[in-house]
Amino acid sequence: MKRLVFALLIVIPSLFFVGCGAKNAANEAASEPVEKVTVAEAAAATEVAAVEPPEVVAREEVTEKPQMFEPGAFESPERCANCHRDIYDDWSKSMHANAWTDEWYQPDYMLAHEETDGATDTLCGACHAPLAARTGLLPPADGSKFDERSRRGISCDFCHTVSGIAQMSNMGHISEPGNVKFGPRGDGRSLYHEVKNVNLHSESKFCGSCHMVIHPATGTYIIDTWDDWKNNEYGKQDISCQDCHMTPTPGISKTPGRASLMGKHRDNVAFHGFIGGSSYVQDELGNAEQAEMSREFLRSAAEVKLAEQVTADGTLELTVDVHNVGAGHKIPTGTTYIRIMWLQVEVADETGKVVYSSGQVDDKNHVDPDAVFFRVLFRDAEGNLTGKSWRAHGIGYDRRIPAKGMDSETYKIPLPAKGEYQVNTRLMYRSMTQESLDEILKRTGEKRPPVVSVEMAAAKTKVMF
Numbered sequence: 486m487k488r489l490v491f492a493l494l495i496v497i498p499s500l501f502f503v504g505c506g507a508k509n510a511a512n513e514a515a516s517e518p519v520e521k522v523t524v525a526e527a528a529a530a531t532e533v534a535a536v537e538p539p540e541v542v543a544r545e546e547v548t549e550k551p552q553m554f555e556p557g558a559f560e561s562p563e564r565c566a567n568c569h570r571d572i573y574d575d576w577s578k579s580m581h582a583n584a585w586t587d588e589w590y591q592p593d594y595m596l597a598h599e600e601t602d603g604a605t606d607t608l609c610g611a612c613h614a615p616l617a618a619r620t621g622l623l624p625p626a627d628g629s630k631f632d633e634r635s636r637r638g639i640s641c642d643f644c645h646t647v648s649g650i651a652q653m654s655n656m657g658h659i660s661e662p663g664n665v666k667f668g669p670r671g672d673g674r675s676l677y678h679e680v681k682n683v684n685l686h687s688e689s690k691f692c693g694s695c696h697m698v699i700h701p702a703t704g705t706y707i708i709d710t711w712d713d714w715k716n717n718e719y720g721k722q723d724i725s726c727q728d729c730h731m732t733p734t735p736g737i738s739k740t741p742g743r744a745s746l747m748g749k750h751r752d753n754v755a756f757h758g759f760i761g762g763s764s765y766v767q768d769e770l771g772n773a774e775q776a777e778m779s780r781e782f783l784r785s786a787a788e789v790k791l792a793e794q795v796t797a798d799g800t801l802e803l804t805v806d807v808h809n810v811g812a813g814h815k816i817p818t819g820t821t822y823i824r825i826m827w828l829q830v831e832v833a834d835e836t837g838k839v840v841y842s843s844g845q846v847d848d849k850n851h852v853d854p855d856a857v858f859f860r861v862l863f864r865d866a867e868g869n870l871t872g873k874s875w876r877a878h879g880i881g882y883d884r885r886i887p888a889k890g891m892d893s894e895t896y897k898i899p900l901p902a903k904g905e906y907q908v909n910t911r912l913m914y915r916s917m918t919q920e921s922l923d924e925i926l927k928r929t930g931e932k933r934p935p936v937v938s939v940e941m942a943a944a945k946t947k948v949m950f
């Protein structure tokens with residue numbers, strides 16, 4: 486197993502030479518299901534991957550336009566709500582609207598601030614509070630200079646005054662705040678503002694420039710959703726982020742209506758709820774409907790299939806195949822150093838007595854550390870596994886299910902006696918680990934209900950020995 490760990494570590498560093506041929510080769514190697522390393526084994530590995538800083542960051546367009554504006558240059562979302570009420574209502578319950586006030590973001594951000602002497606303030610703020618970052622209200626890190634609109638996270642006037650993209654990571658959007666609102670059509674008539682289509686808002690790269698976070702010093706991919714999408718089947722067929730995420734139900738669907746008071750009737754109006762995996766947070770925010778939509782998204786993403794056989798000596802060989810059937814990127818994606826997906830396997834005899842279990846949740850709401858985990862963890866400068874993104878020197882553990890792909894795990898389970906056994910397997914998801922929440926609560930001194938697990942897929946079978 487040691488050898489496998491080492492193989493994993495030498496594949497990863499070449500990922501950092503962005504733009505060179507080695508990267509694609511590394512990506513292909515990374516998606517082969519050979520490197521089965523458990524989190525515990527990855528933690529025990531002592532080899533530290535040598536990391537070179539990236540030489541180039543993908544640039545599609547270079548801008549000379551100034552990107553700092555006077556406070557107040559961007560309009561408040563309340564203003565837009567006057568005419569775009571339905572869109573406002575959906576957006577205001579999205580994680581985008583919550584990106585700065587997010588009580589699960591803030592402690593992580595403040596810890597980064599403390600541990601880096603503030604070096605991360607404007608980096609994190611660029612995406613989580615873009616209005617403040619572009620109008621000089623950040624720093625100070627604590628947001629004490631913010632005006633009301635800056636607190637509303639990623640809001641209407643940030644996205645709709647974007648006229649181009651200068652860089653495909655770390656928020657490379659070009660802003661042109663003013664009377665022209667850039668959107669997907671450009672044919673609407675509004676007395677309040679002009680509209681213009683710059684062929685950007687229906688493109689994945691509009692989302693990708695934020696949904697791609699690269700550590701500025703070490704080149705580690707912190708969030709890789711864009712790069713992953715661009716190189717997979719969905720990216721090649723141009724099935725966009727908007728196709729799946731700007732519709733209220735998973736998959737591609739249409740919601741006819743008007744985008745504005747006095748607007749034209751449209752056969753499809755873009756949904757602004759930006760649903761993802763955060764059902765726990767949405768429930769905590771009191772957005773029950775969004776939480777349910779989120780669970781629907783999660784359930785649409787995966788399928789579990791089983792193949793089983795019992796050997797003569799009574800060993801159950803159970804192969805669990807996890808398929809990514811619905812997501813346009815790996816599952817999980819995004820902040821996979823906080824999010825987890827894992828397998829629960831339980832084998833019970835005829836009396837219902839459990840003779841084997843893996844991946845169960847204990848009384849502290851922590852997941853069995855020996856479970857099969859699908860997630861990412863970083864490796865810090867000392868070679869230890871970490872979920873602190875700012876300390877990432879490289880990838881320490883990465884096991885996720887590629888889009889339209891699968892990963893499989895074989896369990897060898899000794900059966901205690903002759904008889905029939907019931908086998909239950911479940912693919913589980915948490916948008917954050919209980920450990921991350923414990924850490925947050927320790928810092929804030931608050932109390933919160935335990936993280937809730939979501940069942941993404943399940944399969945059962947019976948075996949005879």
Ligand code: HEC
Binds near residue numbers: 561666670680681743
């Ligand atoms: C006085 C009413 C009014 C206000 C206030 C208003 N809009 Fe609009 N907006 C409209 C109308 C009407 C349309 C045309 C809708 C249609 O026909 O589909 C429109 C269209 C748009 C579009 C679509 C552009 C496209 O691709 O065709 C965007 C984007 C937009 N508005 C953004 C905003 C933003 C951001 C704000 C707040 C800063 C805002 N609007 C405030 C009335 C308004």
Ligand code: HEC
Binds near residue numbers: 639754
């Ligand atoms: C994260 C960026 C983002 C935010 C925040 C955002 N929008 Fe949009 N909006 C988009 C994108 C992208 C589209 C085009 C979607 C597509 O082409 O499928 C769009 C489409 C629209 C349209 C045209 C809808 C249609 O189908 O005709 C209007 C109007 C609009 N947005 C208004 C708003 C208003 C008002 C707000 C705030 C309440 C807002 N947007 C917040 C990204 C955003």
Ligand code: HEC
Binds near residue numbers: 581584585587612731
């Ligand atoms: C300005 C940067 C930015 C842009 C542009 C942007 N996002 Fe996001 N997005 C974020 C941030 C930051 C979060 C996390 C907010 C949080 O959880 O606090 C997020 C969260 C999400 C989520 C997760 C929701 C959940 O339930 O966890 C989805 C889905 C999403 N964005 C989709 C999109 C799509 C689709 C687009 C393009 C139309 C887009 N985003 C454009 C920054 C951005």
Ligand code: HEC
Binds near residue numbers: 693728761786813814
């Ligand atoms: C084919 C449909 C599809 C496409 C295309 C797609 N997504 Fe997703 N996305 C999903 C589904 C389904 C989920 C729920 C499963 C999950 O949470 O991983 C999801 C989850 C997410 C999440 C939540 C993180 C997580 O794993 O829980 C984010 C963030 C996100 N998508 C962003 C994007 C961005 C950005 C793009 C474009 C680069 C994109 N998605 C393209 C279907 C899609």
Ligand code: HEC
Binds near residue numbers: 698761875
């Ligand atoms: C280039 C844009 C970008 C930058 C820079 C960025 N983030 Fe994020 N952040 C995102 C996106 C996109 C998501 C949502 C991903 C997902 O849903 O899985 C997110 C989600 C998060 C979350 C999860 C919130 C939740 O409710 O689950 C935390 C915590 C977080 N970011 C912390 C940080 C910190 C700390 C920094 C600075 C060191 C930072 N981010 C910098 C784009 C960014």
